[in-house]
Amino acid sequence: MGLLAPAESLRPVPPDQVAVQPYPYRGRGGGHRLHRMAKLAMHVRTCLPLLVPLQHDELYQGITITSRIDFDRLSASARESTRVRERLALTRHLDIRSSAHTMPLVFGRLLPRLETLVLGEGCMSPPIHRSFFLALSQFPNITSLTMFGLELFNFTELRNIISRFPLLTKLSIIDVSCKHVPADRIAASIARPSPLRSMRLRELVIRGAWVAILHGIIDWLTASTLTCELISRLTVYGSVGEGTRHFQQLLRVTGRSLIDCQLDFKLGVSQRDDHAMPSAQEGSSICR
Amino acid sequence: MPIDHFDFRPNTKLRTLRLICHDPLMMHWPLLLRTLEDQLQSLQSAHLQRVSFDFQMNVDTLVRLGPFPDSLDPSSVHKAQNGEMLLRVSELGIHLSIVPGSPPVCERSSPLHEDPSSTRELVEKTAAAGLRTIFAPFDARGALRITTEVYEGETTSKFYSGASSTPLSVEDNVSLADASSAGVPEEPPSHVLIGQLARTVEA
Numbered sequence A: 001m002g003l004l005a006p007a008e009s010l011r012p013v014p015p016d017q018v019a020v021q022p023y024p025y026r027g028r029g030g031g032h033r034l035h036r037m038a039k040l041a042m043h044v045r046t047c048l049p050l051l052v053p054l055q056h057d058e059l060y061q062g063i064t065i066t067s068r069i070d071f072d073r074l075s076a077s078a079r080e081s082t083r084v085r086e087r088l089a090l091t092r093h094l095d096i097r098s099s100a101h102t103m104p105l106v107f108g109r110l111l112p113r114l115e116t117l118v119l120g121e122g123c124m125s126p127p128i129h130r131s132f133f134l135a136l137s138q139f140p141n142i143t144s145l146t147m148f149g150l151e152l153f154n155f156t157e158l159r160n161i162i163s164r165f166p167l168l169t170k171l172s173i174i175d176v177s178c179k180h181v182p183a184d185r186i187a188a189s190i191a192r193p194s195p196l197r198s199m200r201l202r203e204l205v206i207r208g209a210w211v212a213i214l215h216g217i218i219d220w221l222t223a224s225t226l227t228c229e230l231i232s233r234l235t236v237y238g239s240v241g242e243g244t245r246h247f248q249q250l251l252r253v254t255g256r257s258l259i260d261c262q263l264d265f266k267l268g269v270s271q272r273d274d275h276a277m278p279s280a281q282e283g284s285s286i287c288r
Numbered sequence B: 001m002p003i004d005h006f007d008f009r010p011n012t013k014l015r016t017l018r019l020i021c022h023d024p025l026m027m028h029w030p031l032l033l034r035t036l037e038d039q040l041q042s043l044q045s046a047h048l049q050r051v052s053f054d055f056q057m058n059v060d061t062l063v064r065l066g067p068f069p070d071s072l073d074p075s076s077v078h079k080a081q082n083g084e085m086l087l088r089v090s091e092l093g094i095h096l097s098i099v100p101g102s103p104p105v106c107e108r109s110s111p112l113h114e115d116p117s118s119t120r121e122l123v124e125k126t127a128a129a130g131l132r133t134i135f136a137p138f139d140a141r142g143a144l145r146i147t148t149e150v151y152e153g154e155t156t157s158k159f160y161s162g163a164s165s166t167p168l169s170v171e172d173n174v175s176l177a178d179a180s181s182a183g184v185p186e187e188p189p190s191h192v193l194i195g196q197l198a199r200t201v202e203a
Helices: A044-054 A057-061 A068-080 A082-088 A100-110 A130-136 A155-162 A184-190 A211-222 A245-257 B029-042 B059-065 B075-080 B083-088 B116-134 B136-141 B157-161 B176-181 B194-202
Strands: A019-021 A039-041 A062-065 A093-096 A116-120 A144-152 A170-178 A203-207 A233-236 A260-266 B016-022 B050-058 B091-099 B144-151 B167-171
Touching (some): A062 A068, A068 A082, A068 A100, A082 A100, A093 A100, A100 A130, A130 A155, A144 A155, A155 A170, A155 A211, A170 A211, A203 A211, A211 A245, A233 A245, B029 B075, B029 B116, B050 B059, B059 B116, B091 B116, B116 B136, B116 B144
Parallel strands (some): A062 A093, A093 A116, A116 A144, A144 A170, A170 A203, A203 A233, A233 A260, A260 B016, B016 B050, B050 B091, B091 B144
Antiparallel strands (some): A019 A039, B144 B167
């Protein structure tokens, strides 16, 4: 599949519709510099097909959808334009902040090269329909999954999302809660055998999760030592009110693979009652 | 009773370590000394190059902590900082994040230390000085770096969710590595920002 369309089909890009802006950020030296991938501003419906003459195919490697309108526009463009579908087929990074529950159903087959998936900022409302989990299997090449600012119905939903990506190497769970189910049910769902037989994580980040989720996810991931034994980067914040047993479990499993580690801990005397599951009230900020 | 700490003995290839220490209610010098000693002991077999301890506490905790007591013997923790570790670790960073006010169960704040400058002075006289005593071998080698950050937030819980309080001042420069480890991305995402695109053009 060629990357460039025939020249006669290319329309010029109106200057008022396209603006390439520098993407300032503070680099290692402390100053600002332009990112190699400049931030491109254009009207989606009009200009998605026009990405071709810009020869900025790389820009399609990452897509961020921030609203339902964006989602609808992109899906409509994909339906109407072969060129858009061709570009979507090159996409490697998808960051979705809205309408995520329909994302795999709509874009599943359009994004065969997707490697990084970010589900963020309340992009789904619990409970999640089972079709979502089933359709996630259409992204077999995903190696990096980030979930942040999500409210899920229960721990099973969290587990069902993660377990759909057998090639996952980087997993980030940030500010994820399960408010609709008592936390003690998590223990029951953890007891199920781990389905992650092929998953080999290299990086694990858990921050701002409920204590129950934090402990649940660690127990679940470490149920199969193969899942975590290659982790070289580990970041886990959130030990408030509990001992270090779960952290220790991770440190033991990661063993010699661990190179970079960030943990928080409670300065005090170890608690022996590590097995007691906290109550659902731990969704409050003090427990995060 | 055992002290709450991590055992890094299985992690022999560990090169970078950052530990965030909280729970100001339990913070006092003997406990801190023993915890740090246990932590350093468990790191003897690791290939550490950079170590960072972040202490997050309220002003009242700082007041209660006070100066490092003369009666406390730091020789055992000095011993844990043996020659091999001193050679390997190029930087031992300690970051003190101070939030005005009291821990949740304390009754009131310390009005004398609500001013950031006096808080900084208090930090220097108590926590920073004490930690320099504990890490004297690293300090003597020039590998110890202590930074202080005074927040105007209300509780330490803000640290954990990543929602930052507003720092009033930061002493010493925090390197990018610190920023990165705190969740600041080194590279911006290369996205087609669809939502922003539509808004930009429609505007």
